[in-house]
Amino acid sequence: MGRLIVVSNRVATPTETKGSAGGLAVGVFGALKDAGGVWFGWSGDVVSETVANAGPMLEQDGAVTFATVGLTRKDYDQYYRGFSNATLWPVFHYRNDLARYEREEYAGYRRVNAWLAHKLVKLLEPDDIIWIHDYHLIPFAEALRSEGVTNRIGFFLHIPFPAPQILLNIPPHEELVKSLSCYDLLGFQTATDQQAFHDYVTRHARGTVSADGSVEAFGRKLRTGVYRIGVFPDEIAEQAKRYESRQHVLELKQSLEGRKLIMSVDRLDYSKGLVERFRAFELLLERSPEWRGNVTLVQIAPPTRSDVATYQKIRQDLEYEAGRINGRYSGLDYTPIRYLNQQYDRWKLMSLFRESQIGFVTPLHDGMNLVAKEYVAAQNPDDPGVLVLSIFAGAAAELSGAVLVNPHDAIGMCEALQRALQMPLDARQRRHEINMAALRENDLGVWRDSFLRDLRSVPVRRAGEAGGHQ
Incomplete structure (x- = not known):
């Protein structure tokens, strides 16, 4: 050979x-x-x-x-x-x-x-x-x-x-x-x-x-x-579990004070539907006042191609939207959106995924989107989070246990978040098992x-x- x-x-x-x-x-x-x-x-x-x-x-x-x-x-x-x-x-x-x-x-x-x-x-x-x-x-x-x-x-x-x-x-x-x-x-x-x-x-x-x-x-x-x-799902699961007691995870849990956590991780790119995602989260807080102060969206978006004008604009748009929504719904002890424009170690992200109740992955178009697969693999099978996934991600064809959304439909995404946040344990476990079986069948x-x-x-x-x- x-x-x-x-x-x-x-x-x-x-x-x-x-x-x-x-x-x-x-x-x-x-x-x-x-x-x-x-x-x-x-x-x-x-x-x-x-x-x-x-x-x-x-x-x-x-x-x-x-x-x-x-x-x-x-x-x-x-x-x-x-x-x-x-x-x-x-x-x-x-x-x-x-x-x-x-x-x-x-x-x-x-x-x-x-x-x-x-x-x-x-x-x-x-x-x-x-x-x-x-x-x-x-x-x-x-x-x-x-x-x-x-x-x-x-x-x-x-x-x-x-x-x-x-x-x-x-x-x-x-x-x-x-x-x-x-x-x-x-x-x-x-x-x-x-x-x-x-x-x-x-x-x-x-x-x-x-x-x-x-x-x-x-x-x-x-x-x-x-x-x-x-991805290699079992390797990710093992790493996420190993890192779940590290300092960065403990600090995040402490700062959340029992609030539900929605995690999103994307390169800072206009194809990822980031502005649409922020507006769907805003609708959740607007239409369901009971979630104000009780759910936090963490958006990690490392900068990319920062010398290209369209990427400079998406960064400005996101910073504006995060500031506007936080200004509208923040309290003295509550910030709805934590927008982090920086790179994190991959295994640190896996452990953060494990702590979250929702993985919010809503690209406008994506070849596959490995973040969706990594989110699923990182979950605790005894108490898994729910993947809310765009129909325009290639991964949507495989991950039938996800809650699928159209990223152009802000109300539809808002309703999907509401459904995922309220989903009972047995339904979450069943969806997680379906997704993990798909990941193992077609791993990296x-x-x-x-x-x-x-x-x-x-x-x-x-x-x-x-x-x-x-």
Whole structure:
């Protein structure tokens, strides 16, 4: 079995993979340790052109090589801040109103992908299999193929794939789908995302789709599949229980003075439905006066992409809403919303989840949303909290024990909170058992292993066939 080569926009450091990183990093690192291989991508640093062109920085950890490169300011602005996060991210999350398109940024996006691919080629061996992650790197396989690479290459999209009529808002939409057709295997979070890709292929690329998910488009053949990313639920449960008597948890419990706790944790992003969530909580206090002084919402929202204008605005909007609602309903000893704009250690969050009566996860659109799964896994099975979950999170298709809501319906979310706060123990336990069974059936290892198994089963391309199976 050949080595595994993982390529992602950002690379977790060896230190992060040993505890502080999220579930994805842990899962990918596990596969790399098993097969041996390379994790390649951007270091997160903006550097001079001389440093960027010097070659990847290599760090060894057992059988795994971490290979990172820096980006120049121009590349960072065009590839990362520009086309990736000002065009692809909003459109793929159905926010065309927040998207912008500039040809120079798209050219920079393709240029950086080609440059990164060229750097990786020097590290490849003939029997390596290559696993590319997410929207930053859509043209990566095309760039590798142009350099003659015939290795098996798979791509997994962590965010939603938009319906064709949405995707058409990106002027080079056909070039992007043509780039995706250079992969051997495309993985999506949900059947809805896979269907959206198939619809584009049949309606706009004059391609064909078979019942098994195989696609022919642009003179190439590839496979598509649904691979629902998960967590390791029993590991999270054990960690949450272990940390529940730590100082930070005891301090939170003491400060709540017996009040019910609603927990929300999200990156600070307009796709997460944060303003809508705050307004639903305000409606709960407005419509049900008995909860005033008796329930607290803790919203943890670490800042992200703080040099992008739309992210600066969502931060301002949230701070305004939190201040307005707190001004309306606070007392001398009560603050309804505790809004924390900072990063917390992952295991600290799991123990806080365990203490809460509701996990409030209401994105406007999300590929999967691992916070929803982490919340469920962290609960005390003897006295579990209730997950209130958006129908637009990929996790909603699996977690049938959640109370599902439409994040555009503030009154509906308010009523769901009321229902969850009043839910009897036997109903909470039953819902928790249903959700935990789903998490164990499709855990992070199943996601990783099923994708890699399917990628390894793809026929190897012959020399001269780098552009795609003919």
